[in-house]
Amino acid sequence: MQTSRIPGFYKQTVTKRRELLKNVEAFTEEAFHVLSSPEPLPLDTADNMIENVIGTFPLPLGTGLNFLINGKEYIVPMVIEEPSVVASASHIAKIVREAGGFTTEATERVMIGQIQVVGCTDFHKAKAALLYAEDALIEQANASYPSIVKRGGGAKEIDVRILNEDATSSYQQMLVLHLYINTCDAMGANIINTMVESLAPTVEALTGGKVYLRILSNLADRCLARATCTVPPHLLKTGDFSGEEVRDGVIHAYEFAASDPYRAVTHNKGIMNGIDPVVIATGNDWRAVEAGAHAYAARDGQYTSMTTWSVDAEGNLVGELELPMSVGIVGGSINVHPMAKAALDILHASSAQELSQVIVAVGLAQNLGALKALATDGIQKGHMALHSRSVAIAAGATGELIDIVSKKLVEINEIRVGKAKELVEEYIK
Numbered sequence: 001m002q003t004s005r006i007p008g009f010y011k012q013t014v015t016k017r018r019e020l021l022k023n024v025e026a027f028t029e030e031a032f033h034v035l036s037s038p039e040p041l042p043l044d045t046a047d048n049m050i051e052n053v054i055g056t057f058p059l060p061l062g063t064g065l066n067f068l069i070n071g072k073e074y075i076v077p078m079v080i081e082e083p084s085v086v087a088s089a090s091h092i093a094k095i096v097r098e099a100g101g102f103t104t105e106a107t108e109r110v111m112i113g114q115i116q117v118v119g120c121t122d123f124h125k126a127k128a129a130l131l132y133a134e135d136a137l138i139e140q141a142n143a144s145y146p147s148i149v150k151r152g153g154g155a156k157e158i159d160v161r162i163l164n165e166d167a168t169s170s171y172q173q174m175l176v177l178h179l180y181i182n183t184c185d186a187m188g189a190n191i192i193n194t195m196v197e198s199l200a201p202t203v204e205a206l207t208g209g210k211v212y213l214r215i216l217s218n219l220a221d222r223c224l225a226r227a228t229c230t231v232p233p234h235l236l237k238t239g240d241f242s243g244e245e246v247r248d249g250v251i252h253a254y255e256f257a258a259s260d261p262y263r264a265v266t267h268n269k270g271i272m273n274g275i276d277p278v279v280i281a282t283g284n285d286w287r288a289v290e291a292g293a294h295a296y297a298a299r300d301g302q303y304t305s306m307t308t309w310s311v312d313a314e315g316n317l318v319g320e321l322e323l324p325m326s327v328g329i330v331g332g333s334i335n336v337h338p339m340a341k342a343a344l345d346i347l348h349a350s351s352a353q354e355l356s357q358v359i360v361a362v363g364l365a366q367n368l369g370a371l372k373a374l375a376t377d378g379i380q381k382g383h384m385a386l387h388s389r390s391v392a393i394a395a396g397a398t399g400e401l402i403d404i405v406s407k408k409l410v411e412i413n414e415i416r417v418g419k420a421k422e423l424v425e426e427y428i429k
């Protein structure tokens with residue numbers, strides 16, 4: 001892809017936007033064909049994806065522009081129903097690229113499979129027996145899914161914990177075996193579950209206990225992605241607010257989220273506004289990512305901000321976001337849903353690690369977009385102006401009337417359905 005910087009992209013028609021993306025070599029012929037198809041998810045494909053299908057449920061696919069990550073240009077596919085999210089991501093990516101772009105990294109892709117064992121007569125002996133048999137357990141797990149080993153992945157390590165040892169615990173004592181598995185470019189849930197299920201009889205024999213649950217953990221804290229950005233204050237200047245005022249406002253907003261779970265949840269919802277749309281567009285399991293992200297935000301015992309914001313010695317605003325990112329570029333519905341394949345095509349991410357890094361960069365951008373708006377004009381100005389189009393449609397406006405009604409709602413600063421209905425009736429008369 002040549003560039004992700006396409007000024008005024010949003011002012012174009014959908015057809016023209018597709019052409020502009022073709023011009024910068026954002027997608028292949030196949031992706032273009034899927035995108036332009038009247039039925040991007042054929043009903044018979046949908047019918048094979050889940051149960052009791054009666055139709056499909058389309059959502060808008062937008063593009064986050066201006067993303068420069070580790071020196072590479074990205075046009076980011078984003079599937080979301082909420083207005084202003086895509087605009088905000090592009091807005092911040094435009095600012096950050098002027099400061100050199102986002103820097104990201106990812107750990108090795110190690111996921112966790114859990115095996116729960118109860119009823120051991122001696123839990124410490126059982127733990128020791130499992131640890132002693134580590135190599136044999138890894139070998140057995142890998143034998144149950146040899147293709148992932150051929151790809152360079154597979155089970156690598158185990159760990160054993162005893163839970164509820166304290167006599168005052170209201171729960172029964174149990175032993176939990178963690179199997180650490182490199183799932184390569186797949187999210188890996190099915191790979192992991194196959195492996196842990198295969199180990200159950202051996203684990204029972206070694207521990208003398210009974211195995212109950214054998215399932216992956218969505219707290220994928222060995223499969224992390226991290227994004228940072230450093231923004232000089234002059235790039236943050238907004239209207240009458242100086243760059244320093246915006247920077248300091250962002251720090252105040254961050255400190256609020258860092259110290260109050262009521263605020264942290266909303267702050268983090270704003271981060272997931274950026275993360276979920278990319279996870280969904282690329283056919284990944286957003287419930288898994290959501291669950292892992294929120295649990296990671298509470299890893300020190302208190303639910304807090306997923307991001308950190310600080311000021312460096314030169315007075316720049318520095319942001320960081322690190323999250324578990326259990327996503328893949330193969331597997332699950334990714335190779336089944338034609339739009340997921342097209343989205344990955346647009347993104348040009350060639351590994352799960354690369355995809356996970358783009359996702360956290362978008363999350364960080366989204367957080368800064370919301371905090372910048374909240375610390376200056378307030379969220380309503382930018383967000384509601386874009387939401388006014390949905391309000392006009394909800395009030396019954398169609399065609400050209402959508403634009404007329406939404407502009408009027410912004411002008412009179414009354415962006416609500418009741419007022420929009422009045423306007424629609426007036427214009428139709």
Ligand SMILES: CC(C)(COP(=O)([O-])OP(=O)([O-])OC[C@H]1O[C@@H](n2cnc3c(N)ncnc32)[C@H](O)[C@@H]1OP(=O)([O-])[O-])[C@@H](O)C(=O)NCCC(=O)NCCSC(=O)C[C@@](C)(O)CC(=O)[O-]
Binds near residue numbers: 094369371
């Ligand atoms: C909406 C903006 C970006 C306007 O901000 P602006 O300053 O008016 O933007 P601009 O006109 O200067 O344009 C700058 C760039 O932004 C993009 N841009 C600008 N407008 C559009 C558009 N219509 N469609 C697509 N892209 C747009 C575009 O890339 C453009 O560059 P250009 O292409 O012109 O060179 C800003 O007000 C903003 O970021 N607001 C925050 C919006 C937001 O966070 N929405 C999330 C929903 S609220 C929520 O759910 C979360 C929350 C807020 O509760 C989280 C929390 O509390 O922390």
Ligand SMILES: NC(=O)C1=CN([C@@H]2O[C@H](COP(=O)(O)OP(=O)(O)OC[C@H]3O[C@@H](n4cnc5c(N)ncnc54)[C@H](OP(=O)(O)O)[C@@H]3O)[C@@H](O)[C@H]2O)C=CC1
Binds near residue numbers: 188193285328
């Ligand atoms: N708690 C949770 O989060 C749970 C989630 N799920 C679901 O599981 C699904 C994800 O499971 P997952 O195991 O990823 O999907 P799959 O079961 O589709 O497994 C991925 C497949 O991709 C193939 N593959 C091809 N190339 C590669 C590569 N480079 N790296 C790795 N694998 C490759 C592998 O087959 P081969 O090597 O043979 O070619 C493997 O079978 C999602 O749909 C998710 O919703 C399911 C249960 C629980």
